[in-house]
Amino acid sequence: MPPTLKDIASRANVSPALVSMYLNKNPKSRMSAETRQRIDAAIREMNYHPSALARSLRSGKSMTIGYATGNIVGTFSSFRTQMLLQEAYRFGYQLLISLVPFYDYAQEQKILNSLLDSQPAGILYNLDLRPDEETARRLKGFPILQLSGNNPAYNNFDFERQTxxxxxxxxxxxxxKRKLAVTIVSHYGDWCRCITETCWKHDLEVVYIPDTIANKPNSLCEMLSASGADCFLSYSSTIVAKMLHFCEQQKIIKLPSCVYSYTLPSDYISHPAIRGVIVNPFRESISECMKRMIEMINNPDGPIECRTLSTQFLNVADLARFYNTQQEDPYYEPILVVH
Structure with missing residues (x-):
């Protein structure tokens, strides 16, 4: 049986209340250096670890943050999960990860309610937040932060891409160029709306390619050819890389000019068809979204806000310099790849 607080007190020959004050660093506790040393020695000798649950019950505050996501397999998803975990730890919190297998929307409601049942201090939500009436009632006043969501009833953290x-x-x-092909997940997101409005300004026709097609390079190339699109914008570097590789294998020479979203050094593509990238500031987004989460936990009655970070468009030369800078940054060392 693991040692209890009373066992530590008995070993150190002090009261349990004094041990509790020591463990919780109570500023009102007054004890000699010799008493502190005895308590510390007893803790080490008995290999005592305070119960996080007991602490939460006493303080009324959980030291966990829920994180609901649909994917931790890909390079970006797994690295973001890891860095969110580290950032939460920096604030003294553990990350409670809940995975919805391959974005199964039917399971999201169950996952969200299961997270709420675990009583975390807050939730980072990387899925489509559409709670039913009962779940919405549970979420009222609860610190839940959408990552790239668009439900105006809840706090949101996303990138500003218009510029x-x-x-x-x-x-x-x-x-x-006269016709732009764009990969989309949904016709209703900000990505689709912003691109459509911008193309209208520049008299560019738009062709929308759902990700179910875009993720199959042969189907994507067929649609690009059939539509007559002479330029291509994708939210995914993987889609572009697979398409270019397929064209090389099939000896397809006529390629559209490409721009894609760039986040991590694993996104770097060196190819004549690439005209530039839209950079999503990864490190800054991890830091700022966790700061916002902690802010919401500390002030759950605060106003609902949509916080954004600005993206940056880089041409090919600037992209190469940016990529080299990332390669030299220890922060990105776990995912560096050779291109």
Missing amino acids: SFEQAIELFSREG
Whole structure:
């Protein structure tokens, strides 16, 4: 049986209340250096570890943050999960990860309620937040932060892409491009809306390619050819890389000019078809979204806000320099790949 607080007190010959004050660093506790040393020695000798659950019950505050996501397999998803975990730990919290297998929307409601049952201090939600009436009631006043969500009833953290879209589409326009193909997950997200509005300004026709097609390079190339698109914008570097590799294998020479979203050094693509990238600031997003989460935990009655970080459009030369900088940064060392 693991040692209890009373066992530590008995070993150190002090009261349990004094041990509790020592463990919780109570500023009102007054004890001699010799008493502190006895308590510390008893803790080490008996290999005592305070119960996180007991502490939560006493303080009324859980030291866990829930994280609901649909994928931890890919490079980006797994690295983001790892860095969110480390950032939470820096604030004294543990990350409670709940995975919805391959974005099974039917399971999201159960996952969300299961997380709420675990009574975390807050929840980072990387899924489609559409709670039913009962779950919405449970969430009222609860610190839940959407990552890239768009439900206006809840706090949100996302990237601001409008300026980057303007620069990318201006580049296509200067090259004389007339039809832009865009990969999308949904017709209703900000990604689709912002690109559509920007293309209208520059008199560019838009062709939407759902990710179910875009993730199959042969189907993507067929749709690009059939649509007559002469430029291509994708939210995924993987989609672009697979498409270019397929074209090389099939000896397809006529390729659209490409721009894609870039986040990690694993996204780097060196190819004549690449015209630039839209950089999502990864490290800053991890830091800022966790700061926002802690802020919401400490002030659950605060106003609902949509916080954003600005993206940056980089041309090919600037992208190469940016990639080299990331390669030299120890922060990204776990995922560095050779291109």
